[in-house]
Amino acid sequence: MTKRLDLTRRASEPQGLLERILSTPHLAQVVPRLQPDIIHRVIQRVGLEDSSEFVALATPEQLERVFDLDLWRSAQPGRDEHFDAERFGVWLEVLVQAGADVAARKLAEMDTGTVTAGFAQHLRVFDRAAVSRYTTTDGLEIEEKVNRADGLTCEVGGYLAIARRTDSWEAIVAVLTSLAEDHYDCFDRVMSGCRAVSNSGREIDGLDDLLEAGDQAMFDVAFDREQRREKSGFVSPAEARAFLEASRRLRLDRDTMPPLDPIARAHLTTITPPIAAVAPPLDDSTTQALAAVVDVLTEAGIVAPPRALLAGPDVQASRLRYLETQMQFVLDRDSVVSSRRNDELAFLANTIAAGCPVQARPLSPEEAWNAALAVCNLGLENRQPLPDDFLVSHDLVGVFQVGWTVLHDNVAMHAAEQLLDVLATLRSHDDDIQAGLNALRITLTKHWRAGMPWRAQEELDVITSLDMPAWAALVGLLNECPVMHASVKAVRGSGINSVSPTDFEFISENSQIELIHKFLSSLSEVLAW
Numbered sequence: 037m038t039k040r041l042d043l044t045r046r047a048s049e050p051q052g053l054l055e056r057i058l059s060t061p062h063l064a065q066v067v068p069r070l071q072p073d074i075i076h077r078v079i080q081r082v083g084l085e086d087s088s089e090f091v092a093l094a095t096p097e098q099l100e101r102v103f104d105l106d107l108w109r110s111a112q113p114g115r116d117e118h119f120d121a122e123r124f125g126v127w128l129e130v131l132v133q134a135g136a137d138v139a140a141r142k143l144a145e146m147d148t149g150t151v152t153a154g155f156a157q158h159l160r161v162f163d164r165a166a167v168s169r170y171t172t173t174d175g176l177e178i179e180e181k182v183n184r185a186d187g188l189t190c191e192v193g194g195y196l197a198i199a200r201r202t203d204s205w206e207a208i209v210a211v212l213t214s215l216a217e218d219h220y221d222c223f224d225r226v227m228s229g230c231r232a233v234s235n236s237g238r239e240i241d242g243l244d245d246l247l248e249a250g251d252q253a254m255f256d257v258a259f260d261r262e263q264r265r266e267k268s269g270f271v272s273p274a275e276a277r278a279f280l281e282a283s284r285r286l287r288l289d290r291d292t293m294p295p296l297d298p299i300a301r302a303h304l305t306t307i308t309p310p311i312a313a314v315a316p317p318l319d320d321s322t323t324q325a326l327a328a329v330v331d332v333l334t335e336a337g338i339v340a341p342p343r344a345l346l347a348g349p350d351v352q353a354s355r356l357r358y359l360e361t362q363m364q365f366v367l368d369r370d371s372v373v374s375s376r377r378n379d380e381l382a383f384l385a386n387t388i389a390a391g392c393p394v395q396a397r398p399l400s401p402e403e404a405w406n407a408a409l410a411v412c413n414l415g416l417e418n419r420q421p422l423p424d425d426f427l428v429s430h431d432l433v434g435v436f437q438v439g440w441t442v443l444h445d446n447v448a449m450h451a452a453e454q455l456l457d458v459l460a461t462l463r464s465h466d467d468d469i470q471a472g473l474n475a476l477r478i479t480l481t482k483h484w485r486a487g488m489p490w491r492a493q494e495e496l497d498v499i500t501s502l503d504m505p506a507w508a509a510l511v512g513l514l515n516e517c518p519v520m521h522a523s524v525k526a527v528r529g530s531g532i533n534s535v536s537p538t539d540f541e542f543i544s545e546n547s548q549i550e551l552i553h554k555f556l557s558s559l560s561e562v563l564a565w
Contacts, residue, residue, distance in 0.1 A: 054082040056332045058089055062325040067093035069326060072101035077338045079106065084123075084130055092134035096145035103127070103150055104261050112393070116273050119254060121157030125204030128154075132207045139207075140214035144222040151222075152229035153257040158208055160198045161230035164191055192216050195227045229253065266303060271383070275299050276391025280516065283437040284444035284487075288418070293434040300433045303383055304376075355544045356409055358416035362427040369428055380432040384408040392516045395537050396493070399517075407517055408436065410544035415439030417546055443518050444487075446549050451513040452480055452489035454556040462563055464502075472498030489514050502563045508535040509555060520548050524555045 057078070060066065067075070067090070075094055079087050079102070091099070107124055108117035131139035143151050188199040190209045193216035199205055215223035233253050262272050271279070279299045286294060333339040367374045389404035399407065415438035416422065427435075459477040464470040472495070480492040493514060499507035505523035512521040522539040543549065 053078075053332070053336050053338075054086060054090065057329060060325050060328050060332070062322050063329070064093050065322045066326045066329050068095050068098065070094075070098070070329075072098045073105065074333065074339060076102050076105045078333070081336065081338060084126055088130045088133035091130060092138060094142075096142045099142055100146045100150065101264075103146070104265060107150075107154070108258075108261070110273065112396075117258075119153060119157065119257070121154070121201070122203060124154035125158060125201075125207070128207040128211055129204050132210050136210040136214040137218065139211050140219055143211065144215065144219035147260070148222065148225050148229070149253075149257045149260055152226045153254055155208070155212075155226055156230045156233050156253065158200055158204065159230050160200055160234040161227050162196045162198075162234065163231065164194050164196045193220065193223055193227065195231070197227075197230075271299075271303060271387045271390045273390050275303075276387045279387055280391050280440065283440040286437050286441040288438065288441055288445070293419075293430055294437055295434075296431055297433055297437070300380070300383060300431075304379060355548075356413045358420070359409060359413040361424065362416060362422075365424045366427045369425065373428055377427055377432055381405070381408055381412070384412070384432065384436050388517060394515060394517055394519060395511060407542045410542035411439035411443065412436050413439070413544040414442055414546070418442050442549075443543060447513055447518040447543060447552060448489055448515060449484065449487070450553065451510065451518075451556055452484040452492075454559055455510065455514075456480060456484065458560045458563060462560070466501075469498060469501050472501075490516050499563070505535055506559065506562045508537065511537075512540050513552060513556075518543060520552060524552055 057063070075091070075098060078090065082090075084091075084106075091102075094102070107120055107127070109120045109123070110117045128139065131142065188202060188205050190197050190212070192209070192212050197209075197212065199208075212223065212227075215226070265272075279297060282297065330339060363374070363377065366377055385401070385404040385408040388407050389399050389401065392399070394403070394407075412432055412435050415435040416426075418438055419435070456477060459473055459480070462473060464473060476492065476495040476498055479495045480489060483489050483491040493511065496507060496510055496514065499510060505521075505526055509521045509523045512519040512524075519540040520543050521535070522541075523535055541548075543552075
């Protein structure tokens with residue numbers, strides 16, 4: 037037992053996890069068979085800088101998809117993502133550790149637009165002959181047309197490159213040199229693309245509302261990325277926000293289910309199964325090695341065990357009884373419809389992950405999946421009684437929208453209303469605390485009237501001075517995706533002053549909402565001091 041515990045502890049540590057993966061026999065045959073999102077999770081866990089041996093085994097097709105996941109960042113969860121130039125430089129440094137020729141070979145087989153966009157963030161590129169110093173036929177000396185003092189420079193393959201930024205410069209030069217020597221067609225396309233965006237400004241001609249060349253190129257790269265991700269079921273943050281906003285505006289007094297949302301319809305009709313990476317046929321040794329790696333990743337929590345909606349008789353399963361009953365009936369009746377319902381659940385989970393933070397952070401894939409299940413179960417409960425074959429002919433997107441509206445109206449908005457009632461009469465002898473309470477009341481009133489009380493979250497910090505568990509509960513309730521923190525069920529007067537922000541559950545039943553309402557009705561007593 038002790039040995040087993042040691043292995044589990046080691047697998048949870050980044051360096052130990054990496055060592056176990058790298059020590060697996062036949063790893064070079066295993067990595068090309070991993071899904072790109074799994075590779076990305078390993079990189080996130082162990083750190084990109086330490087992953088050079090691991091990523092060197094990935095195929096260009098895998099790395100292209102990993103780039104789609106890893107090179108784009110948003111300032112806040114659920115906001116639009118932007119290309120991270122610094123991260124691209126780190127990737128070049130990591131790939132070069134396996135050899136500049138290896139890095140060049142992988143980049144040469146990837147989407148030229150993404151590669152060009154990355155280099156263009158680091159370089160200004162010019163044709164060497166066009167900017168060189170020369171003497172005219174009448175003896176006039178023409179100076180070089182670029183100022184090398186502007187930054188680090190290199191001349192390679194007939195081009196002059198000047199650094200826009202100094203980080204990762206050595207790796208950039210090494211990769212460009214190797215591309216020019218061994219993959220000149222790719223090198224020329226990349227450098228030509230960088231050259232096109234290196235000239236700043238344009239003549240004012242009445243078309244100045246058009247994007248600059250660099251912005252247009254980045255827009256094209258972002259668009260291509262979204263197109264690739266859509267086919268795999270991903271939802272852009274903008275589309276996710278639009279879908280979730282529309283989904284909380286349903287009229288619950290209507291007996292009919294809403295028609296399929298156009299955003300959901302578009303995504304569900306464009307999803308295609310992932311294309312398996314090209315790899316040699318499996319033999320016994322590779323099969324065993326693949327199983328060993330999967331075991332390590334599962335133990336570390338990177339690969340989830342096979343997800344079953346119809347789980348055993350645990351607490352979480354019992355809270356999904358309406359959804360379980362319906363999904364089991366569909367599975368028994370029609371496997372094609374059952375697959376369609378699971379695609380809808382995947383779309384909903386991806387939408388929540390892309391467009392809705394929890395406690396100011398993104399949801400993990402497993403959390404997003406659990407949230408989608410919970411909201412769908414809540415939607416079914418609030419449409420009871422329903423026939424057992426309801427989901428045979430009705431989609432889960434409409435069910436989700438019912439549950440999402442219930443959460444908005446009966447949890448987030450109700451919590452805001454109750455808190456505003458308390459703040460109207462709550463007084464503190466501490467001037468700073470009272471000023472904070474006043475600011476919270478003003479801000480929360482504004483956003484409550486707009487139907488978005490979660491935008492007042494930053495002002496909630498003043499509640500920590502009054503009652504820490506109450507603050508944790510309110511942070512969970514005043515959310516785009518409301519959750520029930522454990523402090524909602526805590527015994528009042530217990531003297532608990534420390535809380536764990538991760539100690540919450542997704543709201544899947546009306547009985548949980550009843551507990552929340554009971555907690556909110558006692559809020560004035562809890563916060564009074």
